[in-house]
Amino acid sequence: MxxxxxxxxxxxxxxxxxxxxxxxxxxxxxxxxxxxxxxxxxxGVYDRLREKEGRQPFTLHDGPPYANGHLHIGHALNKTIKDMIVRAHQMMGFDARYVPGWDCHGLPIEWKIEEQYRKKGKNKDAVPVVEFRQECRAFADKWVNIQREEFKRLGITGNWADPYLTMNYHAEAVIADEFMKFLMNGTLYQGSKPVMWSPVEKTALAEAEVEYHDKESFTIYVKFKVSNADHKHAGAHVVIWTTTPWTIPSNKAVVFGENIAYGLYEVTGTPEECWLSVGEKYILADNLAADVFKKARLSDDQYTRVADVPVSELADAQLTHPLAGAEGANGEWDDIRDFRAAEFVTDTEGTGFVHCAPSHGMEEFELYRDLGMLEQVITYNVMDDGGFRADLPFFGGKYILNRKGGEGDANKTVIDKLVEVGGLLARGKIKHSYPHSWRSKAPIIYRNTPQWFAGVDRTLDDGMGDYGDTIRERALRSIDELVKWTPQTGRNRLYSMIESRPDWVLSRQRAWGVPLTCFTKKGALPTDADFLLRNPEVNARITAAFEKDGADVWYTEGFKEQILDGLADPEAYDQVFDVLDVWFDSGSTHAFVLRDREDGTEDGIADVYMEGTDQHRGWFHSSLLQACGTKGRAPYRNVVTHGFTLDxxxxxxxxxxxxxxxxxxxxxxxxxxxxxxxxxxxxxxxxxxxxxxxxxxxxxxxxxxxxxxxxxxxxxxxxxxxxxxxxxxxxxxxxxxxxxxxxxxxxxxxxxxxxxxxxxxxxxxxxxxxxxxxxxxxxxxxxxxxxxxxxxxxxxxxxxxxxxxxxxxxxxxxxxxxxxxxxxxxxxxxxxxxHLIDMPDTPRDWLNEPLAAKWAQIRQARRVVTAALEVQRVDKVIGASLEAAPVVHIRDEAALAALKSVNFADICITSAISLTGDPSPSDAFRMPEVDGVSVVFEKAEGEKCQRCWKILPDVGMTPAFPGTCGRCAEALAD
Structure with a gap:
């Protein structure tokens, strides 16, 4: 006591x-x-880290955010991941550099300035282009400064004092120089094909600038009459289905499927309101006929199938456009429509026939391009604002979309005219996924326009063929041989995109960007060898001018004459004023950041590109194509991808x-x-x-x-x-x-x-x-x-x-x-x-697997003891584990020896503990997941030490320190 x-x-x-x-x-x-x-x-933490010598460089190249608004949560995720990559590699012994950058050109900024103009009643076209571009530059500069402070607040490290901007003069000079490499190596050409076009923004768009939203569209079933009198099915109608009525005035052909079963159907009865008449005959795919007649409001007993229509009979037919011979049409649609088989026709939707307007559809365009018939089928009916050309009969001046991107009057006008001439079988509406511009959020169209392209399958004359002779070959080999993908699915996604992508549309019909710095010979055709001026000295002059004064000089009076002076006759050449796709800008950043800066890389290749999964069709994609055209390989060794942030x-x-x-x-x-x-x-x-x-x-x-x-x-x-x-x-x-x-x-x-x-x-x-x-x-x-x-x-x-x-x-x-x-x-x-410290080296000889195995056994046994004591605590038998001195039964001899070799009471935080190999009583506490360990509860014997709170027999044995145990008394004496 x-x-x-x-x-x-x-x-x-x-x-x-x-x-x-x-x-x-x-x-x-x-x-x-x-x-x-x-x-x-x-x-100066970032600068002091750069002073550490003898380190292997590690460079994460920043995919440039767009300088036009406050940061959203996706920006925070993106920049934080980048920051973790950079900081971790720095602390693991690398010289980890991070140069933040911004995308500064392009339509979103131009669009904002135009909005400001519209509010003031100001006409953009009346403003000198250089003045307009300077307003765009000032807008971008404002947002760069705002976003920089917002990024820094997140703790992002980097060279904030000297970021890269695509609108810096050196950057604009390099972007132009990279473009002129395409000019010189045979990649660049001017072509005319359907491209994704924004009528609201009046420019071509790249796939990366498009997003898909639900849209309600008109659907129409249109009749094309078999017109050759000697044909077996003369007077019958082939029916097409489309969700773009506005393309009917541009129709040049109808195509069918060689492996589709077609039938001739006769109308035997009609409801009160119907555009069909008894006795009319229609040729339709058998799998779709019932659905087509249902859309025309016919019941099953109001039509009958009267004959097979073999594909051979279709091939002999001649079709006329429903507007052929219409009063006031001025012969616009009187030509016989081309009628042939095409591989892309199916009988899963529509009618089994496809209406072809090759100016507005890529599959149709490619079909007639391969047939060598483009001159016969290409139309130019739709202008850059989405309106029909003024002299188009019936439809001139009608618009596909209104100014804000809503439904215009073109579709309704076309439908009404088809009803008037008896060319419509049925109409309706459908809600479907449809491409929209991600900037204006307005629907887009496909429109045939002259554009500048980089040919991804053209043989490059540049002496950099280690990974292939075309951009596509180099890109595909880079993906598999030179780049590590995190996650690996990123590789699959980008590979399939590159494998099937068309030529790259480089040109945009806008003002704020780097111009396509090239000249075309007057009177020459795009297919002529001398159509483009390819002169290294001209290119060097352009680069030097941009380096000194920026890309604005391209638009100054007399620039063409100045650049061509003594090298080519200025009167013989036209200057191109389209601007480059902004993805070419950002795709070129490897050249003016990685290659040209002192804090870049020796080989102009980044250790890491890291962006969101949408950049497989964006920055990862354009950087790969651009670098394969100018460097011969991918500009990155690792590509890391993050997903989207949801609520x-x-x-x-x-x-x-x-x-x-x-x-x-x-x-x-x-x-x-x-x-x-x-x-x-x-x-x-x-x-x-x-x-x-x-x-x-x-x-x-x-x-x-x-x-x-x-x-x-x-x-x-x-x-x-x-x-x-x-x-x-x-x-x-x-x-x-x-x-x-x-x-x-x-x-x-x-x-x-x-x-x-x-x-x-x-x-x-x-x-x-x-x-x-x-x-x-x-x-x-x-x-x-x-x-x-x-x-x-x-x-x-x-x-x-x-x-x-x-x-x-x-x-x-x-x-x-x-x-x-x-x-x-x-x-x-x-x-x-x-942040000036490296992660310390941890000796490998600290690893001790036998010791770890032993302590795994000890911790398992401790779990059982702790759980047994918790039962007693919940039952209020004890208040704390130090009140206990349990008996622990261990069946395995080796485990028992392990527990006896350590102070198991301290490990279990009890005042005492007894370890035994004796069989445990039936009422002992056990845990099913820990075999061979059981616990019998016993209270600790002795008094509570007033210093450490253990209950021990030796408490009070040291008079100098009353109420303490021997251990505490010794500590107090020391």
Whole structure:
């Protein structure tokens, strides 16, 4: 019995080595993060990292965002992933460079300036083009500065003082120079073919500039009469179906399928309101006839199939356009329509016949191109604004779309005229997925216009044929031989796109961009050898002029004469004023960023391109095509792709739905580190979700990790080097922690190298919360708080120091602000920063698999003991585990020996423990998943130490320190 009772024992709290730190529990990130940003800028962290010598360069090339608005959550995801890649590689020993950049040319900016003009009643065409371009430049510059500050607030590191802009004079000069390489190597040509065209924006579009939305369209079934009198089916009608009535005036042919079964159908009755008459005959695909007549409101008993129509009979037929001979048509549609078989015709939808307007459909265009008949079938009925040419009978001046992109009057006018001339069998409406411009959100059309193309299958005369002689060959071989894809599905997606893509449409009929710097010979045809002026000296003059004054000089009076002076007759050539597709701009960035800058790369090739999955048809795609045309290979070694960011329910974010998450608001509420942690917690290779509840969960994970770091800081406050213990002299528990660190070091580095941030975070977080907080810290708190100068206490502090250096540097690429705060709490100083430190090397000889296997057994047994004691605690038999002294039955002799070789009572945080190999009683506590371990509960014997709270028989045996156990008395004496 202890001589001293709790009432008359001294207060020992102040003798404990409790954690001491000013590191706050509450982070206060929104208010504190800006100060760290200022500090990093003041001490020049990014520039100081560049001064580290002897490092292998590592370059992530930034895919340029567009400079025309505030950041959205996709921007935050994208830039944070890039930042983690750069920071992690820097801390793994590389010279990791990051030059941020912006796309500055193109229609979105031009569109904004035009909107401003419209509000002021100003006519864009009345403004000098250079003045208009300067307004576009000022608009882009404004948004570059705004976005730069928004990116920096997210903790993104990089050369912010000297970013790249596609509108910088040097960039414009290089873009023009890269274009002129296409001019010189035989890739460039002018052609006329249907391209995706935006009537609202009055320009051609690339596939990457198009998105698909549901659209309600008119559908019409149109009659083409078999007109040759000697034909077996003379007077019958072939029926076509289309969702674009406006293309009927441009119809030049009808095609059928060679393997489709066709029949001749006769109308035997009609309802009251119907465009069909009894006795009329129609040729239709048998699989579709019933559906066609249903659309015409005929019942099954109002028509009958009267004959087969073999394909051979179709081939002999001549068809007339429904508007042929119409009064006022002026003979516009009187020619016989071409009628032939085509492979793309099916009998799964429509009528089994396809109406061909090769000026407005790629399949039809290619069919007649291959037949050598384009001159007979190409029309120019639709102008750049989507209106019919003024002199087109009946339809001149009608518009496919109105000014805002809504339904114009062209479709209705065409339908009404067809009804008037008896050319319509049925009509209706259909809701279907339809291409829209992603900028104006208006529907687009296919329109045949003269454009400039890069031929992807043209043999290149450039001496760079290591990976093929055409752009397509080089691109496909690059994809498989030179590039690593994360995830691998990115390779499949881009490969299939390159494999089947048509020639690249380079030209846009706009003003704000880099012009197609070439000249065409007056009077020559595009097919003539001398149609394009190919002169290296002319090209050099253009590049030099752009380098000095920017691309605006192309539009100044007398520029053609100045450039051609003494090299070619200016009067003999026309100057091209189309501008380059902005994807050519961004596709050329490898040349003026990677190749030309001092912080670029020696070979002009990036280690990583990283963007969203939409860039398989965008920047990844255009960069690959452009570089294969000018460098002979891909400009990247790794391509990393992230998915789209959705709301918490998995829906696409939309202002109209009110489900958008704005980065600025998240930063204001939680701080940028929480947003960065959300990025690290997601599998970015798929679509990710974000919402208030998800962010709350992220903040909770953050708090748990912060508590782990706070415990380490508090326990290391008085740690000195003379307390350090050599790993070989440490207790097994510390050696096991070092083993886990060696395992984790490999996992973290491999994860960062393979861009697996979710894997890195989960590994570190699980280690910090499960292995450390719930196990190691829980066990060693007793030694840290209560021991004097013991091996256990010194070894524990040594391990905590080792943990500190690794956890802070491992996590610094993710939690850039918090790890800086943690670091400065321990290592303050004007020039101190965790971001100037490398991840420390972790000795491989810390790995100890036999020890790890042994401690896996120990932890399994501990689980059973802990669960058994929890039952007693819930039943209020005990209040804490230190009140227990359980008996643990271990069936396996080796496991029993392992437990006996360590202080298992300390590991289980009990005051005592008994280990036995005897058979356990039937009422012993067991866990089904842990075989061979059972626990019999016993209370600890003795008195409660008033210092460490263990219940031990030796409490009160040291008069100098009443109410303490022998261990605590010894610590107090020291």
């Amino acid at each position: 202890c001589a001293d009772t709790p009432e008359n024992t001294p207060e020992y709290k102040d003798t404990l080595n409790l954690p001491k730190t000013d590191f706050p529990m509450r982070a206060g990130l929104p208010k504190r993060e800006p100060a760290w940003l200022e500090r990093w800028e003041k001490i 918490a329910k998995g829906m696409k974010m939309s202002k109209s739905l009110g489900n958008t998450i704005v980065p600025e608001e998240v930063v204001k509420q939680y701080g940028a580190d929480i947003l960065r942690l959300w990025v690290a917690q997601t599998d970015y290779t798929a679509d990710q979700r974000i919402g208030p509840e998800i962010l709350k969960g992220t903040a909770d994970s953050y708090r748990r990790l912060r508590n782990t770091m706070r415990f380490m800081l508090g326990s290391l406050g008085d740690f000195t080097e003379d307390q350090r213990v050599d790993p070989a002299d440490m207790p097994e528990l510390e050696q096991w922690v070092l083993h886990r660190l060696a395992e984790l070091d490999h996992q973290v580095r491999q994860g960062y190298k393979s861009f697996d941030f979710n894997g890195v975070w989960q590994a570190i977080f699980t280690f910090a919360t499960v292995d450390l907080s719930s196990f190691y810290f829980d066990i060693r708190k007793d030694a840290l708080y209560c021991d004097g100068d013991t091996l256990n206490a010194r070894a524990a502090r040594t391990v905590l120091d080792i943990l500190f250096h690794r956890l802070t540097t491992w996590l610094a690429p993710i939690l850039v602000f918090t790890m800086e705060e943690v670091w400065l709490e321990r290592f303050p100083g004007d020039d101190s920063s965790v």
